[in-house]
Each structure stands twice: as structure tokens, then as C-alpha cells.
Amino acid sequence: MTYVWHLGVMVSLYIAVALSLNLVIGESGLLSVCQAAFYGIGAYASTLLVMKAHWSFGASIIGTLVFASLSAICIGLPSLRLRGDYFVLATLGFQIILYSVLYNWADLTNGPNGIPGIPPPRVFGIELASPYRYCTASFAMAAVIGGFTLVIVRSPFGRLMQAVRDNEVAAASLGKNWLLVRLTAFAIGAGLTAVAGAFYAGYARYIDPTSFTVMESIFMVSIVVVGGAGNFRGPAVGAVVLVLLPEGLRFLQIPEAIAANLRQVVYGMALVLFMLFRPKGIAGKYGFD
Numbered sequence: 001m002t003y004v005w006h007l008g009v010m011v012s013l014y015i016a017v018a019l020s021l022n023l024v025i026g027e028s029g030l031l032s033v034c035q036a037a038f039y040g041i042g043a044y045a046s047t048l049l050v051m052k053a054h055w056s057f058g059a060s061i062i063g064t065l066v067f068a069s070l071s072a073i074c075i076g077l078p079s080l081r082l083r084g085d086y087f088v089l090a091t092l093g094f095q096i097i098l099y100s101v102l103y104n105w106a107d108l109t110n111g112p113n114g115i116p117g118i119p120p121p122r123v124f125g126i127e128l129a130s131p132y133r134y135c136t137a138s139f140a141m142a143a144v145i146g147g148f149t150l151v152i153v154r155s156p157f158g159r160l161m162q163a164v165r166d167n168e169v170a171a172a173s174l175g176k177n178w179l180l181v182r183l184t185a186f187a188i189g190a191g192l193t194a195v196a197g198a199f200y201a202g203y204a205r206y207i208d209p210t211s212f213t214v215m216e217s218i219f220m221v222s223i224v225v226v227g228g229a230g231n232f233r234g235p236a237v238g239a240v241v242l243v244l245l246p247e248g249l250r251f252l253q254i255p256e257a258i259a260a261n262l263r264q265v266v267y268g269m270a271l272v273l274f275m276l277f278r279p280k281g282i283a284g285k286y287g288f289d
Contacts, residue, residue: 005132009131012138012141012142018235018236018239019235020193020196024189028181029166032087032186033218034075034091034094038189038190038191039212040099041064042068042195045068045194047115064194066191069188077183081179102212112208112209118204120202137199145195161182164182225275233283238281241282
């Protein structure tokens with residue numbers, strides 16, 4: 001049963017990440033491949049605030065959200081002036097830089113050795129020490145993030161994001177500041193992803209740079225592409241499918257060394273097939289064609 005709760009935690013974390021990324025990709029039309037960087041910022045920032053600054057978990061979540069959002073603004077201000085593939089390359093560059101910082105700044109992050117012994121979070125006085133409690137709390141976190149993103153999408157700002165996504169020039173001709181709109185969406189998506197990263201660190205009790213690589217960012221993008229972007233259902237469906245699908249390899253008794261590479265093959269094939277034959281994903285509204 002512990003294994004089931006573990007899968008539940010991972011599904012809920014990736015649902016939260018996918019819904020956050022959907023604000024950037026699906027609602028704003030920005031293909032960002034640095035979401036794992038913000039996920040890592042959330043994990044490391046919350047861990048350091050709790051273990052070194054002795055903040056409570058709730059306070060560390062707020063601090064992490066603000067720090068990740070400010071980081072996104074610093075990255076977005078120059079990067080969002082780029083177009084298409086150049087913006088993708090800019091976010092990829094940030095992802096590589098963040099990984100290098102986590103790996104080499106040993107005095108702060110403990111480098112490749114990672115940070116062990118992360119204490120289990122306490123929420124409303126309840127210690128999330130059991131898989132069942134953590135699964136419940138992480139799904140509650142995903143639900144809060146989902147509700148928040150839903151409010152944003154249905155607000156006037158959400159409609160403005162969609163207008164900029166569909167026709168940036170037309171939105172600008174009506175006096176709308178497309179740069180500010182996309183920068184805000186980018187910052188909000190980064191902050192919410194960092195919250196999920198903080199929950200991941202509290203669950204894993206150990207973090208190291210290898211959990212926040214380019215491949216992890218590509219996996220997060222894959223969730224949105226396969227599940228579908230532009231609505232609430234698509235990212236959630238994509239998270240469930242891509243998190244649970246590789247678990248089937250366990251029943252085929254494939255050696256772990258081969259299974260790990262096979263997962264990447266499955267993700268790559270899924271991306272190619274969906275981009276070719278179903279650009280809107282399984283349950284999406286916004287197509288990538």
C-alpha cells in the first residue's frame with residue numbers, strides 16, 4: 001500500500017507542475033524548457049530556509065514562491081524579447097546554468113552530494129511523516145494550485161493571456177502590454193512550480209542536482225504536450241498517464257538499467273506521435289501545430 005501512496009504523491013506533484021506550466025505554454029503560448037529549474041529552486045530554497053534559517057514549512061513555502069517568481073522575472077525580462085526557438089534556447093540556457101550552480105556551489109547546496117536529512121513538513125501542526133498523510137497533503141496542494149490557476153484563466157487577465165497567445169500583434173495594437181502579460185504568466189508559473197518543488201523536497205527527505213536536469217524539464221513539457229494544454233483537464237491527464245505508464249515496465253521484469261533508458265524512449269515517441277497526429281494532446285484545447 002505504501003507504493004500506491006508513493007505513486008499518489010508523485011502524480012499530485014506533477015499535476016501541480018503541469019498546471020503551473022500550462023499557464024506558460026497553454027495560456028500564454030510560451031514554450032519554456034526550464035521548469036525543472038524552478039522546481040529545483042523550490043526544493044533547495046525551502047530546504048535551506050527550514051534547515052539553516054529555521055523557518056516553518058509554511059513560511060518557507062511563501063519565501064520560496066516569492067524567490068522563484070523574482071528569479072523568473074529576472075530571466076524573463078531579457079528572454080521574452082526573443083521569439084520562437086530563441087526563447088526556447090534562452091530558457092534552456094537558464095536550466096543548464098541553474099543545474100551548474102546547484103552542482104558546483106558546494107558551500108550552499110552541498111554540491112553533488114546533495115542535502116540529506118530534510119525534516120518532514122508540519123502543516124497545521126500535523127507532521128507529514130507517513131505516505132498517506134503526505135499523499136493527502138500533496139493532493140490538497142495540487143488542488144489549491146489548480147483552483148488558483150482556474151481563477152486566473154477565467155479572469156480578465158486570463159483572457160488577455162489568451163489574446164496575446166493567439167495574436168500578439170493584434171493585442172499590442174489594442175494597447176495591451178504583451179511583454180508584461182507574458183512576464184506575469186511566466187513568474188506565476190515559476191512560483192507555483194517552486195511550491196511543488198518544496199513539497200517534493202519534504203517528501204523525498206533528500207535532494208541533489210540530478211533531480212532537476214534538462215531531461216526533467218523535457219519530461220514536464222511532455223506531460224503538457226501529451227495531456228493537452230489550454231485547459232484544466234489536459235495537464236492533469238498527462239501527469240497521470242506519463243507518471244503511471246512507465247510503472248508498467250516493472251511488471252515486464254526489465255533490468256532497471258534498461259528500463260530507465262526505455263522510459264526516455266517512451267517519452268520521446270509519445271512527444272513525436274502527439275505532435276504529428278494530435279497536436280492538442282489527449283484532452284487539450286490549445287494545439288501545438
